């Protein structure tokens with residue numbers, strides 16, 4: 001290893017150990033490329049089947065054998081793991097010894113079995129046999145009956161923690177329920193913890209995510225410029241066309257590209273690139289599909305001439321108080337065809353433009369590597385090493401990524417709270433929730449991270465399909481996946497351990513290390529177990545960086561007001577009476593804004609939103625519509641101020657009015673709890689420059705009222 005590389009490695013380890021101490025740091029100033037309009041023919045279809053036909057690898061289902069657990073696959077596993085260990089330059093240790101990779105939370109143990117591959121250690125139904133230590137205390141119980149594709153990694157994690165797995169479910173309550181899809185996979189859970197939040201899937205659909213981020217962009221355009229400009233189809237087709245035409249009129253040399261993504265699509269399905277609004281396929285047929293059309297990032301950072309993206313795992317440990325953790329290790333997924341900027345000729349080249357593993361695996365160029373730093377799927381840290389060796393300030397990259405994650409979660413929280421209260425109303429017995437999310441991030445050539453999407457159910461598979469001989473496919477262990485994903489699941493479980501005392505409170509109060517997990521007094525076995533585990537690969541970023549980001553939580557404060565007037569009956573929509581009560585209690589009506597005007601405002605906004613969200617569960621005013629009404633009221637009341645200060649002023653007015661009416665306890669407690677600073681010192685320093693469609697619409701309507 002060269003001296004230079006050694007130096008860089010040490011530097012990186014130091015940086016990864018305490019990343020983002022300056023996490024409020026904003027991204028480089030370069031804005032994303034502005035769109036323009038060249039008239040071109042529609043892009044060729046990129047259907048999945050067509051794409052597969054172009055790939056050189058053929059998949060023969062009859063020849064496939066699911067061989068995980070069989071001897072051949074185990075051998076591969078052992079070989080792969082040896083190579084994997086070598087790739088980190090780490091020697092094998094004795095059975096009791098462990099070597100921790102500084103800063104990543106990774107640990108290598110002398111025995112490969114410690115990853116849980118020795119089935120004989122576990123009896124049927126996952127019952128632990130051997131350890132006397134485990135028998136002394138009550139094991140944490142995990143219902144894995146609905147875990148689906150994350151099962152393998154989950155089993156390994158439970159085994160490492162010496163917890164008790166219930167693969168067929170249990171008649172009495174479990175401490176933790178691991179669901180593969182949604183909060184509702186098991187019904188009627190009244191206690192314990194579930195690994196999904198109600199409403200997360202809905203919130204992370206492409207349209208809802210775009211809407212949530214857009215609301216934040218209206219208030220904080222600079223802070224939320226990490227999300228590409230997006231339009232929601234079919235509602236905003238006209239707006240999209242008009243804006244692109246105007247841009248083209250202004251500068252005919254601009255040649256923008258757009259990426260069209262079906263609302264509920266995943267794994268690249270149904271995605272295509274266009275260069276002109278007229279090429280949108282949804283508009284050629286009778287059926288108009290819900291989709292997002294988004295500015296395509298034309299200049300991504302390339303490694304080995306290939307486009308790649310980053311999959312980072314993020315744990316939302318709780319909504320109230322907000323707690324966010326980021327896994328220090330992630331995955332980088334590479335395209336399999338050298339990248340060229342989009343042109344009419346290459347628009348349909350999926351292996352060049354889309355980084356999805358599920359697509360590129362079908363390319364003849366896909367490289368399965370036993371090394372963490374080569375091949376088509378690598379660890380994120382190996383990419384950072386590579387960038388650091390070229391002189392890139394990876395600490396800045398990492399802190400920008402942390403900021404992106406925190407801001408995105410802050411954008412999602414308001415609506416998630418509404419879903420949460422609807423499913424688990426205060427006072428009704430129910431579980432608490434946590435969730436691992438998969439953030440897909442692209443680095444631009446200028447190193448600015450861009451959010452592509454957030455997955456509510458990121459793949460936790462730790463094996464992949466491989467052609468072991470011509471035409472014969474097997475599921476073989478994927479060391480890169482296992483390394484990253486087992487760590488994420490195991491550490492999530494550790495953080496959710498119901499027996500441990502809450503480490504986050506210790507952090508809040510005394511700044512104790514996040515990795516020092518407090519345990520019940522007298523539970524020496526647990527202390528020993530905790531000490532024998534690797535340090536956490538999950539890094540707490542919120543409330544740790546609360547001070548830098550709390551000023552962004554304005555929509556959450558609006559949601560708190562909305563929730564108060566919603567009541568606790570499991571509803572998500574505000575009726576006209578609830579809206580009137582809000583206006584009255586906050587003292588917002590007067591002679592120039594009568595209750596009749598309030599009713600018109602309610603009907604107007606509610607009707608428009610119910611047209612935009614046709615599949616909504618019930619009638620009434622949802623949170624997004626309420627936020628628009630709130631912005632409108634703020635603009636009406638504080639005309640002279642920029643939007644953000646208008647909203648902030650109205651929030652303060654409403655909160656103090658409600659405090660005076662018996663809401664004081666909750667309001668104060670909530671502010672303390674969430675650490676919300678109602679008037680951030682730098683509020684006025686920021687300029688509002690973004691487009692404010694709903695706000696402008698609101699102003700126009702105010703003329704009519």
Ligand code: ADP
Nearest residue numbers: 228265266267268269295296297354355356453
């Ligand atoms: P899916 O859920 O179907 O995977 P994504 O939003 O993740 O949809 O997009 C699929 C892939 O397309 C991404 O992994 C990325 O490679 C590429 N991509 C998505 N959005 C953009 C964009 N705005 N600019 C450039 N590439 C993008």
